[in-house]
Amino acid sequence: MSRFFLGVVTAAAMLASGAVQAADLAAAKKKVSEVCQACHGMDGNSQVPDYPKLAGQNQDYLAKALRDYKSGARKDPTMNGFAGTLTTQDIDNLAAYFSTQPTVLQSRM
Numbered sequence: 001m002s003r004f005f006l007g008v009v010t011a012a013a014m015l016a017s018g019a020v021q022a023a024d025l026a027a028a029k030k031k032v033s034e035v036c037q038a039c040h041g042m043d044g045n046s047q048v049p050d051y052p053k054l055a056g057q058n059q060d061y062l063a064k065a066l067r068d069y070k071s072g073a074r075k076d077p078t079m080n081g082f083a084g085t086l087t088t089q090d091i092d093n094l095a096a097y098f099s100t101q102p103t104v105l106q107s108r109m
C-alpha cells in the first residue's frame with residue numbers, strides 16, 4: 001500500500017516538473033558520485049572557486065555547456081575530457097539533476 005502511494009507521489013511529482021520528465025536523476029546521481037563530485041560537489045555546490053557551481057543553473061545552459069565541451073566548441077582541457085565520455089542521455093540526465101539542486105550562496109570575502 002505504502003509502495004503504491006509512493007509511486008503515485010513520484011509520478012505526480014514528475015508530471016508537475018515537466019522539465020525533468022524524461023531525465024533519469026538516479027543515473028545522474030550515480031555518474032556525479034563517480035566523476036563530477038570531486039570538483040563540483042555532490043549537489044553541484046562546489047566549495048572551490050576554480051570549479052563553477054552547477055546547482056540551480058539553467059538546465060538548457062548546462063546541457064549546452066556539456067554538448068559544447070564534448071564537441072570541442074567550448075574549450076577547457078579538463079571538461080573536454082570528462083564531457084567526451086558522456087552520452088547524449090548522460091548529458092540530459094546530468095543537466096536535469098544539477099538544475100534541480102538548491103543553490104547555496106556564500107560570500108568569499
Ligand code: HEC
Pocket residue numbers: 031032035036037038039040050051052053054062065066075076078079082083094
Ligand atoms: C577535475 C575537475 C572536474 C571534474 C571531475 C568535472 N569538472 Fe566540470 N568543470 C571543471 C572546471 C575547471 C570547469 C570550468 C571550465 C571552463 O572555464 O570552461 C568546469 C565546468 C563545467 C561546466 C560549465 C559550467 C558553467 O558555468 O558554464 C559544467 C556544466 C560542468 N563542468 C559539468 C561537469 C560534469 C557533469 C562533470 C561530471 C561528468 C564534471 N563537470 C566533472 C572541472 C571539473
